[in-house]
Amino acid sequence: MADVAARARVSTQTVSRVANNHQNVHPETRRRVLEVMRDIGYRPNLAARALVTGKxxxxxxxxxxxxxxxxxxxxxxxxxxxxxxxxxxxxxxxxxxxxxxxxxxxxxxxxxxxxxxxxxxxxxxxxxxxxxxxxxxxxxxxxxxxxxxxxxxxDHAEGVDLAVGHLLGLGHRTVWHLAGPPDSYPARRRVQAWRATLQAAGAPSPPVLHGDWSGESGYHAGRQLATEPNLTAVFCANDQMALGAMKALHEAGRRVPEDVSVVGFDNLSEAAFFQPGLTTVDPDxxxxxxxxxxxxxxxxxxxxxxxxxxxxxxxxxxxxxxxxxxxx
The missing domain is CATH 3.40.50.2300 (Response regulator)
Structure with a gap:
């Protein structure tokens, strides 16, 4: 610290304030001190700082x-x-x-x-x-x-309302739900919001199917969904399960979106490159x-x-x- 202070032409107290990111240092002085720190490889002693600051x-x-x-x-x-x-x-x-x-x-x-x-x-x-x-x-x-x-x-309720509302707004009579595991807080909240949105719209609530967030579980649930003759829309609790469900529907001859519309949740970076591109909820x-x-x-x-x-x-x-x- 003394070496930094001497080369930067400041006091050791000023070096300490810069090292601890205090705001009461002139910007030009801060720049000069940081430059000297980089030049000589100075690193604050974290143990000593903790003793002084308690952090x-x-x-x-x-x-x-x-x-x-x-x-x-x-x-x-x-x-x-x-x-x-x-x-x-x-x-x-x-x-x-x-x-x-x-x-x-x-x-x-x-x-x-x-x-x-x-x-x-x-x-x-x-x-x-x-x-x-x-x-x-x-x-x-x-x-x-x-x-x-x-x-x-x-805001799981808002996200589900956007997803299910979008499908109902397209004219689907109801929306099936492929949920996450029952011991997950997000999965529970999305199931509750799905039921509430359907109830508010006067739409019937089909039975819930559960997966474990994986594409494989979505595929197995999708095979079951494909046997439902009145299925036209499904909201999946995450994108991986949606991808698995889409594969199962395709194998069963149920086209997406011509026969069944699918919405996911999470907005995977790959979601836009699925075939077809996946409609999904981005949680930010x-x-x-x-x-x-x-x-x-x-x-x-x-x-x-x-x-x-x-x-x-x-x-x-x-x-x-x-x-x-x-x-x-």
Whole structure:
């Protein structure tokens, strides 16, 4: 620090303020100090900084099944949002769907000296997680919403209403639903919203089929759907299952969208390149990740929250070629 101060012609206190990203430094002075830091390879001593500030410069993320598209996109968005900060990410992927497993993950992160935790609680646990780390800043995404902590989530009801409303608006008498697993919060909310949208429109509610988010489960459900003679439209709880269902319908001679319209959820980057291009709901994972980081940093920096405790992100419908009016 003394070497940086001497070469930049400033005090060591100014170097410390720049290193800790304080705002009360003239822009030209900050530029000069940062340039000297780069030239001589200076890196702040994180352990010493933690002793002074009480902050460790790390954020913990607890999630289930990193390979699942929604989880991986949310994680990617959180990491991207943190790139504009000085915080690192410590990730723990929880395999066991139990409250005790989540609590163990919290304890591990506490021992790794994190300043706060983001919990992607999309999985319904066997027991509620009632004992969060006391005093630990925490944000929950896609959880049960009953926690006293800030929650950031997709507005599932609006997304489903857009998808099912689009199909009903095309003239379909009703819309079948290929749902996610029953122990998933997003899957449960989408089933509830699907029923509510059909009921509000006076449309009958067909029986729900469940998959496990995979294309294979969508394919098996699609084979069953293909046997339904009155099926003209199906809303799938994610794009992978929609892709599997479309393959099964094609093999059964049911054309998409001429015979059956299909809508997905998640807006996979490949969705536009399916044959046909998949109509789907975009949950705006990037904004969800940014808001999770913003809500957590508010707590870490002891700033008053800018919004109410539960924040729902509005999705948008992306209309492509997999939906059309029914044939009469």
């Amino acid at each position: 460790f410069g790390a954020i913990g993320v607890v999630t289930f099944d990193v390979a699942a598209h929604g989880n991986s996109r949310t994680l990617e968005a959180i990491v991207s949002a943190l790139q504009d900060t000085d915080y690192l990410v410590n990730l723990i992927s929880v395999r066991s769907h139990t409250g005790s497993a989540v609590l163990r993950a919290f304890e591990r992160l506490k021992s790794q000296a994190v300043d706060g935790i983001i919990l992607n609680e999309a999985q319904v646990l066997d027991t509620p997680v009632a004992r969060f780390p006391p005093g630990m800043p925490l944000v929950i995404t896609d959880g049960d919403g009953g926690h006293p902590h800030p929650v950031v989530q997709t 994972f990037d904004r969800i990740g940014r808001l999770c980081v913003t809500r957590l940093l508010e707590q870490i920096q002891e700033r008053p929250p800018a919004v109410r405790r539960v924040q729902s992100v509005p999705p948008r419908l992306i209309v492509r070629d997999s939906t059309a009016p029914p044939r009469h």
